[in-house]
Amino acid sequence: MSYELVCLGNPLLDIQVDVDSSYLAKYGLKENDAILAEPQHMPIFDEILGYKDVKLVAGGAAQNTARGAQYVLPAKSVLYFGSVGKDVYADKLVDANQSVGLSTAYMVHEDIATGKCAALINGVNRSLVTDLAAANHFKPSHLEKPENWAIVEAAKVFYIGGFHLTVSPEAIELLGKHSAQENKTFIMNFSAPFIPQFFKAALDQCAPYADYIVCNESEAAAYAESHELGTTDLEEIAKKVAALPKANTKKPRVVIFTQGTDATLAVSYDAATKEFSTSKFAVHALDSAKIVDTNGAGDAFAAGFTAGLVKGKDLATSIDMGHWLAKLSIQEVGPSYPFPKQAYSA
Ligand code: 26A
Numbered sequence: 001m002s003y004e005l006v007c008l009g010n011p012l013l014d015i016q017v018d019v020d021s022s023y024l025a026k027y028g029l030k031e032n033d034a035i036l037a038e039p040q041h042m043p044i045f046d047e048i049l050g051y052k053d054v055k056l057v058a059g060g061a062a063q064n065t066a067r068g069a070q071y072v073l074p075a076k077s078v079l080y081f082g083s084v085g086k087d088v089y090a091d092k093l094v095d096a097n098q099s100v101g102l103s104t105a106y107m108v109h110e111d112i113a114t115g116k117c118a119a120l121i122n123g124v125n126r127s128l129v130t131d132l133a134a135a136n137h138f139k140p141s142h143l144e145k146p147e148n149w150a151i152v153e154a155a156k157v158f159y160i161g162g163f164h165l166t167v168s169p170e171a172i173e174l175l176g177k178h179s180a181q182e183n184k185t186f187i188m189n190f191s192a193p194f195i196p197q198f199f200k201a202a203l204d205q206c207a208p209y210a211d212y213i214v215c216n217e218s219e220a221a222a223y224a225e226s227h228e229l230g231t232t233d234l235e236e237i238a239k240k241v242a243a244l245p246k247a248n249t250k251k252p253r254v255v256i257f258t259q260g261t262d263a264t265l266a267v268s269y270d271a272a273t274k275e276f277s278t279s280k281f282a283v284h285a286l287d288s289a290k291i292v293d294t295n296g297a298g299d300a301f302a303a304g305f306t307a308g309l310v311k312g313k314d315l316a317t318s319i320d321m322g323h324w325l326a327k328l329s330i331q332e333v334g335p336s337y338p339f340p341k342q343a344y345s346a
Contacts, residue, residue, distance in 0.1 A: 002154035003079040003103065005069055005310050008171060009062025009161035010135035011082035011106065013089040016055045016119040016295060016334050017048045024120060024127055032218075034128040034192035036166065037118075041129050044118045057334030058096030059117050060135070061191055062161030064296045064335035068303025068325055069159070070102040071337045072344065073310060079151055083107040083138035089114035100337065105151065107142040109134045119295045119334065124288070126295045132167065140171040156184055159306050162191035162203065162215075169202040176209025180247035185309060189302055190215035193222035200226050208247045212309070214302050217259045234265055239276055242269035254315065258301055264319055281319045284327045296335020301326040304344070317346060
């Protein structure tokens with residue numbers, strides 16, 4: 001089997017509920033954030049499972065992106081790697097993936113539960129608290145199995161969730177080295193502010209392989225702070241990230257910062273000419289009354305964008321496809337996409 005796009009991340013089931021600010025305050029959570037659960041957060045999962053409005057939806061940031069890209073692309077275009085348990089949560093993930101035709105090659109741990117994420121929705125914000133469980137046990141050896149490595153070798157584009165830097169930077173590097181050697185396309189997402197803050201060494205180890213780096217404005221700010229860039233100006237930050245050392249010198253690096261409802265910023269750097277090129281792209285307007293929740297909005301952007309690159313579209317069109325898919329996803333419950341399928345038109 002061959003798939004044009006291969007994604008790697010942490011498969012999670014989202015346990016999604018609406019909460020108010022007092023619930024977030026009780027656990028010391030920010031309104032809009034994503035964190036790894038500490039022992040004091042563990043009661044959240046059982047508490048919210050008892051809520052009347054609780055929804056179980058497929059999550060895991062890169063898995064959301066993989067589903068979104070497969071939603072856009074022809075059948076059998078996308079395969080996703082990650083690690084799950086053998087339980088009803090994993091069954092739910094498989095169901096959601098099958099609904100869009102996403103293929104998976106999970107590493108299955110029979111004795112560990114599938115990971116879960118408490119998606120605490122408060123207005124247009126979402127606070128995500130994750131217990132990685134089985135997702136934390138992904139190993140590069142899974143990629144190196146002959147049947148899986150054949151899939152890697154046949155792929156043209158790789159999408160890596162930055163969240164996976166907490167699990168296996170070695171697996172990311174393995175894919176990154178292959179991508180650079182073969183002059184393929186490697187896309188990385190910073191995923192959350194805590195990644196550049198607390199997983200700086202792993203991020204710096206893997207960033208050289210990235211042809212495209214995608215993140216939002218708060219992740220960009222966290223990067224600037226942890227790397228002491230000495231600026232809070234987004235374009236300046238994007239230029240520094242774009243000009244980081246690069247393993248594949250055959251193509252420029254492109255950095256894309258989304259900014260909620262503000263225009264998306266793209267900066268590319270050509271090391272050969274030492275030239276930067278900056279552009280901005282407006283998002284697709286949406287009446288805020290139509291927003292169901294923003295859980296997975298960034299993943300949907302990355303999905304539309306990545307699908308555009310897989311289809312060989314130019315940067316402007318690929319970013320527009322990202323904006324289009326994000327607009328569709330925020331009108332659904334959780335990181336989901338509407339059915340019947342909608343088609344992108346410029
Ligand atoms: C390592 N962590 C914290 C995570 C995540 C995560 N996906 C992978 N690793 N924390 C939250 N998510 C997912 O992010 C999506 C929204 O962008 C959630 O499962 C949610 O679907």
